[in-house]
Each structure stands twice: as C-alpha cells, then as structure tokens.
Amino acid sequence: MNMMRPMKLAGSELMFGRGCLEHLKTLKGEKAFIVTGGSSMRKSGILQKVIDLLSEAGIKSEVFSGVEPDPFFSTVYRGAEAMKAFGPDIIVGLGGGSAMDAAKAMWVYYEHPELTMLSDIIPPNPIPKLRNKARLVCIPSTSGTASEVSRSVVITEDETHVKYGIGNMEMMPDIAICDPEVTVTMPPSITAETGMDALTHALEALVSKRANYLSNILAAAAAKDIIHYLPKAYEDGSNLDYREIMLNASMTAGMAFTNVSLGIVHSMAHTMGSFFGISHGLADAIILPYVMTFNQEDEFAKNTYAALAKELGAEDLVSVIRELNDTLGIARSLNEIIKDEAAYMEVLDEMANMAKNDGCTKTNPIIPTIEQLKELFVKVYRGN
Template sequence: MRRFGFLDRIQKLLTVAGMESIIIDGVEPNPSVATVHRGAKSMIAFEPDWIVAIGGGSALDAAKVMWCFYEHPQIRFEDIIAVGSMPPLRNKARFVAIPSTSGSASEITAFSVITDTEKHIKYPIVATDIVPDIAILDPEIPEYMPAHVTANTGMDVMTHALEAYASIAATSFTDPYAVEAIQLVFANIETAYKEPHNKAARFNMHNASALAGMAFTNASLGLVHSLAHKIGGEFGVTHGLANAILLPYVVRFNRQFTQKYEQLERLLDIDDIAQEVSMLNAKLNIPDCFKECSEVEFDESVFRDVLKYMSENAHADPCTLTNPGKPSVDDVKAIYQAAFYGQK
C-alpha cells in the first residue's frame, strides 16, 4: 500500500478534508494479539474519530480488533473470543474499510481472525459491531497483488461462497449472493491471475468477494474454515491457501449430509463441484495437498504430533457449528490426514 502510493493518496485526501491522520502499519499475515494491542496503544494516544483500514484481510481484521481495544482499553483478548461477547463500539470512532485483495470480505463482515502466537491458535472473532460503517471497493488497488496472492485470496472467495451455500444457516436470502460469487470466481479468477491489470476481471473478483462476504456473514461458514484456522495457526500457512487446499476434501466429506452441492451442480451445469475446484486450483498453481505446499515447510513428524490436538481445536471452532451434518473429532482428523497426504 505504501510502495504503490495508496497511503500517500489517502493522507492527502484526508488533509484536504481538514482531517489529521497517523498511519499504523506493520500488520503481519495472520495478525497476532500483540499486533492488535500495539495498534490500539497508538489509537489511544492519537484519539481518532475515524479508523480507515486499507489492505488485505489481515490488515482489516487487525484494525477491527484494534478498534475494540481502543474503545475498551480495560478488556482482554480472552474477553472477546466467545461469539457475542464484544462490547458495543462507536463510542469513540467509526470505521472505513478499503480492501486491497479480493478475498477476505472483511470490509463488509462481522468477522475478524486473530492469532494467539503463544498457543498457535487462530481465533475467529464474531461480532456485529465490527461490520465497518463504510466499505470502499476500488478495483484499481488489487491490480498490484502478486499472482500467488491473487490465486490464494480468490480461492478464499470461492470457499466463502461454497461454505455459505452449504451452511445449515443458509437461506433464500443468502443463496443468491453465494451462487453469484461462485459464478464470478469461476469466470474471472484465472484471468485476474494471468492478467493482473485486466480491470474487468479485477472488478468482478472484487464484487465476488463482497457478495460472498454478504452471504457468509449471514449464513456463517463450515469445516474448511475451522480446519484452516487451526492448521494456519500451527504451521503459518496463509489462510486463503489453506482454504483452497482443504475445500475439495471437505466438499467430498459433506456430500453425505446435504443435497446443496447437487443443486449447485445443476445450476452451474457441471458434474462434480469438488473436481472443478481441484482443476481450478491446478490452473492457479495451488498444490492439491499440504505435503506438496512450498509456502511453508510441513514437517511430517510435527504434523503427526499435533494432529490430535489440532483436530480437537478445529472441531471446537465456531465455524463447525454451521457445517452440514455433525462431524466428529475423528472426522476432522481424517480430513486433515487426507488433505496433508493428498488422499481421497
């Protein structure tokens, strides 16, 4: 955001509007509890009336929780983990979100994912108050994403839409958003990946991300996200990549509990949605299992050591609650093993 001038442009616009601003940066992928406390400390010193978050899902997610700690300095991170436990916001500031990736949809959702680095656990924070007041979707910004980020974040959109569609909380109001997002991803992600400055593809992927966000912030998600949160916290694999790898495995598992995939296949005129996702991953150079992942080094012995613990934590993740059926810890463990080794 700094290298391509977006931060300077924002600060100049704010200055013209008579608004003083500071920049809080240095948010890492998989933002940590320490990072949000550091940002909140800066906010407390500056006392902003507006918080403008620009960047990928990590930056937006971190800013949401910084906002919470700015408005309520006395609370601890543990106090906001449970769904519905966040205190009311907008006592001091309001929030604008400008996404730089077409992926997380954090700009219009009630979700934030923060990592406890000591416990190696990602926590999805769910609170209606952290839905931003204003979202600005500018397709020029994601043109500067590296190709692998376009691929990973784009498949995050696909995961959001497919999980929202299959969710047991899905309704006639959320399904159309999910289906439109799925169609837009299938039609545009490969072009955005190969032609980064194709404005039509970027525009459509940005819209797909927001539409999928509208679907899952109301219908919630499922096992893909539960598993991705925990393997990401344990091994540091980025969220979109973890989702992309896990998605076909979870869809195949979920078919025994729901007819929604068959309905979707009829709508899209395809035979097997899991297979279509796998083929799309291949076109985007996304590996079909974690063992082949080059982003991080997956030590097989470490994976075996943490598998039981990781499976229990994933099963307890809030996203599991709206997954089709009632998967057990053993089911979660089996999916992890299949996705690690590339087994059907």
C-alpha cells in the same frame, strides 16, 4: 429448522466499483488513524492517495503500518495505544484481511481502555458498544477475506500462536470502500489464494445449516463469478474488469457468510494456520475439494453442489474446484507444503480437537466426529 437470525448486509455505507476511493473526500471528521500492512499500499501509492483524499475532506491522518499476517494481539494493543494518543474520529483499515482485522480489533480497545487483554474480547466476554469515539472505514486490497463487510476478526495470541476468530455484528465496518484499483498490484499467488478464500466463503455459506433465501442468492452469484473470473484475474492482474468482478464477488460472498457462517474447511484451515502457519487462503484452497467430497454424503449439500455444477455446465463441482486449483498452481495435497509427515501426524489428535471446537464447525452440513476430522486431516495431507 434453526431459528433465523437477523441479516445485516454491510454497515451504513457500501461503495464499490472503479474510482469509488474518491468517496473518502465526502467523509465528515477531523482525524483519521490509518492501519495498514507491510509496504504494498505505500509502494503502490494508494496509501498516499488515501491520505490526500482525506486531507481534501479536511481530515488529518496518522499511519500505523507494519501489521503482520494473522496479526498478533501485541500489535493490536500497540495500535490501540497509538490511537488513544492520537484521538481519531475515523479509523481506516487499508489492506488485506489482516490489516482490516487489526483495525477492527484496535478500535475495540481504543473505545474501551478498560479492556487490556485478548481474553477480554473472547467469548463468553461480549464485544462492548463501539462508535462512541470513532467510525470504522475498511478498504480491501485483496479479493478474499471480505473483512470489509464482515463481523469477524482473527487475532493471534502471542504466547501460544493460537488464532482466535471473534465475531460480533458490532464490529461490522461502518463504511466499506471496494475499489478495484486498490487491488491491482496484488501478485498472482496472492490473487489465487485470496480468491480461493472468497470461493470457499461462497461454497461454505451455500451449504451452511443456516443458509437462507437471500444468502443463497449472494453466495451462488459470487461462486459462479469467482469460478469464471479468478483464472482470468490470476493470468492478467492488470485487467481492471477482472479485478472489479473479483472484488465485488468477494464482498458478496462476505455478506453471505458473515450472516450464515461457514463450515469445516474454515475450521481445518484455522487449525492448520495455528499449528503450521500455513496461509489462510492456501489452506482453504487445498482443503476445499476434500471437504466437499465428505459433505456430499449429506443430501442437501450434494443437491446444492449438483445444482451449481449444472448452472456452470459441469458434471461435478468437486472436479471443477480441483481443476481450478490446478490452473492456479495450488498444491493438490498438504504434503507438498509441509514436508515433515511425522510432525504432522503427531499433532493429529490436537488438530482434530481444535477443528471440532472451531465456531465454523456447527454450521457444516455434516457435524463431523473427531475420528472423521482426523481422517480428513490425513486425506488432505496425503491426497487420494
């Protein structure tokens, strides 16, 4: 039995439900630095709405846009330099996981100008105390990463393209604003991929070696809602009820996993992202049923999946996930996406090693050997 770690569910203010973006009007501060991704938040008008609401609170905004997927350290550092010049007391991460993660990481370098390199915040180096200069607000535009209630960031090293996952409760956003209206313009493919990321969070938290009474309640509720509502949100993205349930479920799964961690679906997805640039949610979705089949060798995992399947009125949870992927138009195996099999097989050893060393591996119900990881990478590629 592992010693329990203290649970932390979100920062100091957690807002969710339709229209809660208005909460921005009540913030106290002078200058807000808004970090956002490509152009979707500008096009949808949400960025302007955020600026206007902050302005109603007497807060002046500066926008840093163009954060790429899986942000590079150079982008993070450029943002931190702009923050140092502007001097905000509020930082807003507005967008998908990448924009929110970038905002979190920029915040660390803004608060501590003595830090200048990515390695400065990679363990064993600690995340120093934050909140001397600014508080962090996160506003998700996807229902997936749950970065708004998580302690982690994923930052890509420029030279190697290795993606570093860094987690520390100090980076938990102070204020999370989960308004479904912000997510409504997400296209179907992004809805599907980010939704499967959220489902993977719930299912990995549920069988984590650190799972506990409270994380199980959160993870199981989120899993059931996502399995039921993700196909609906995918079909009819303009339906705010579906969007609201998906965003709430993503956040709820996030509260579970940020406390009890994940498993090897994430270890393998991080690795595939580093080697082949495959998007995180898509990698999760493809890998998930294979790892669940592997995990079923463990009694606890097998019983946990069976109990959830029963509640869903299904025979077998792995089949439920496979059918869900089919409904969402997600590939059954990786060879549909990465065509060059020889290139994939050539890096099998390296990938198995990277996945073995990923922080998420140690809470998987079965700690896989390098050989087992290699077998899994082959199965995920070829299908079976």
